[in-house]
Amino acid sequence: MxxxxxxxxxxxxxxxxxxxxxxxxxxxxxxxxxxxxxxxxxxxxxxxxxxxxxxxxxxxxxxxxxxxxxxxxxxxxxxxxxxxxxxxxxxxxxxxxxxxxxxxxxxxxSPEEAELAKLFTNTWRYIKFAAANQLYTIANDFGVDFERVRHAITHDYPRAADMPGAGFAAGPCLFKDTMQLAAFNNNNFTLGHSSMMINEGLPLYLVSRLEKNYDLSKMTIGILGMAFKAESDDIRSSLSYKLKRILRFKAESVLCADSLVHDDASLVSEDELLKQVDLVVIGAPHRRYASLKISQPVIDIWNIRKQGVLI
CATH class of the missing domain: 3.40.50.720 (NAD(P)-binding Rossmann-like Domain)
Incomplete structure (x- = not known):
């Protein structure tokens, strides 16, 4: 392809x-x-x-x-x-x-209409995810759980029913197509570029919040889920790897696991990760993580474990 x-x-x-x-x-x-x-x-x-x-x-x-x-x-x-x-x-x-x-x-x-329809579709989704992620950071910095706010907004309120939760907006299409559209418009696409900075900046934001609450330099951090989306084995453009690079600079060590991913030899098993780490970050919200027994603190911006998203 x-x-x-x-x-x-x-x-x-x-x-x-x-x-x-x-x-x-x-x-x-x-x-x-x-x-x-x-x-x-x-x-x-x-x-x-x-x-x-x-x-x-x-x-x-x-x-x-x-x-x-x-x-x-x-x-x-x-x-x-x-x-x-x-x-x-x-x-x-x-x-x-x-x-x-x-x-x-x-x-x-027409062919030109179809070309734009494809780009507009992916760009629209990328912008929506960026809006949700920006609102998440605003709520989080205010000490409020964004997921509770989102539930209040969307519950039985159809005009906000499609408001996404926070999470890594990544993969091989959305970011790339938003940048294609920006280039096509002579890089005059403030909304697209802002969305890129919000979505691509989310791993940095998470680490900055962790640093306020933990001494990362003395901790081993575990990332569960390295695919770019839930229930996938595709790691292309996954922001879990960006999170890993940032944490390797900040933390004492970083371990990563994803039972669905088979083309990354550096990954360890979930059992090994949970035996060694001091804190767990959910990188991709695979369904199995919702009920996985984890004794360490868990950072779950996806709210897959239904414990809230406040850091």
Whole structure:
């Protein structure tokens, strides 16, 4: 799978997808239907169409934005509306026939509209998580449990029903796509950049709060959950690793565990972690942590253990 990557300077590479298509020209044939699904920088569909046109091949190109959540692909491929787009009526019809096998709920837009729809979707979610995280820090600094406030706001109040709780907003899509949108708008995206600073700054904030209550330099800290989200084994862009780096500088030592993650040899078992650490931080809210027996103090900004989120 090839999307539009963002480099270490937060600049997107709009040539990644067109270059991938160029590398496939030897196997592409007339009459085929090329469907782009991954997030692309606005205008990339047009670049791909140009690559195909310059090759002399007669291939229909569609951009049909994929919007499923990781871990819910089978369910959401059928349950969610499918956004499809193409430049010609023939390509639109082929896309409708293809995705009509999954659902009759198909939304037809232009390629540029579809590209923005995908970016706007992920950016909107990233901003919502940032708003919740900012409100969390405000409440926490005031000595108030944000989760109790959020419950009071959302209980039987539909206009605030979608207010998320606090937590690490990470993974391979939301941050990257927000930065793509910022670059597309000539970096004139204050809301997006502010959201990045709030979400990416949350591990630093947690450690600063811990330092006010504990002498971290004499403690072994355990992080439970290293995936970027609950019930996942995906550690890409996980903020648990950012938290680990900060704590390694501040604490005497840091141990990490995640029974779902199998591609990090530095992880220890949950039993080993709980035997050695002085304090536990929930990095990813896997369901099993809700009832896991932990005798040490637990920092749980997700409220997976239903003990509140005040630090």
């Amino acid at each position: 090839i999307g539009t990557p963002v480099d270490e300077h937060l600049n997107p590479d709009p040539e990644a997808v067109p270059n991938a298509v160029i590398s496939l020209l030897d196997v592409l044939k007339d009459g085929q239907h090329l469907v782009l699904r991954s997030t692309v920088y606005p205008g990339v569909t047009k670049l791909v169409e140009k690559v195909i046109a310059n090759s002399g091949r007669k291939i229909d190109v569609s951009f049909c934005a994929e919007r499923i959540a990781e871990g819910k692909a089978v369910e959401e491929l059928i349950a969610l509306p499918q956004i499809i787009s193409a430049r010609t009526p023939e390509a639109v019809e082929r896309a409708k026939n293809l995705f009509g096998c999954l659902t009759q709920n198909v939304i037809v837009v």
